[in-house]
Amino acid sequence: MEGSIETKAGVDPAQMQALEERIRDLEKRLRDLEERAPEDRVCLILFSGDLDRVLAAFVIATGAAAVGQQVSMFFTFWGLSVLKKDRQLSGKTVFQKMMALMCPRSSQSLPVSKMNYFGVGAKMLRAMMKEKNVSSLEDMISLARELGVRMIACEMSRDVMGIKESELVGGLECGGVASFLADSLRSRTSLFI
């Protein structure tokens, strides 16, 4: 057969060895490439605590999870407000208390990025969404959990802002830049919202 390394005289050992080496080399390169290839994963960083931006993030998160992607959401700085169940003031420094009083007490009281008008804009947007039968933010958060979306609260910003773990909803992971990078580097898409 043409192209076969087996000749009438038998196998040429040198040729055989060269081929085996080449296969080993190719296998190694393939393994390296496979390790670096992105997974079916989407990574979202929620820096913002604006209702409209947060909604966009959760639509992407639930949609991506629905089409079979693994989804990781990192909540940092203002984005941590989304995860708050209520406000606590005891045991905080003066700055941290001020911060707590000026930040939304939970996802229910997030402002909109434009035309907020002391919360009237946010209420109006929620009413308009309800009118159009769009799921509320809270429904989308529980849906995301149901679909297995990983939610990670940034430890550093939580600490700086003085947000206690007891102020946040349960079922969260905490992490830092390395845990974010570990997920984002093997994601097909990473978004900073």
Place this chain on the structure above:
Amino acid sequence: MSQSFDKLLDARGLNCPMPLVNARKEISRIEPGQVLKVIATDRGSVADFQGWAKIAKNVELLAQERESVDGASVYAHYVKRTT
């Protein structure tokens, strides 16, 4: 001839991303080889279901049609679970 199906999901009145999310839940409840029919009023669902079939490995979009249900026009999506 209209497409046959094994299960029907009514996603009328729901908006993005709910038709897709509910369809995803429903497709895991049918057997491989079976077909899920989804009816929706969300115009965006047409592109969404095409996107889903493109991304996910276990679904195939067999057909998309405009249908009339209860006198109203809806979008019908026929999705087959492949594995």
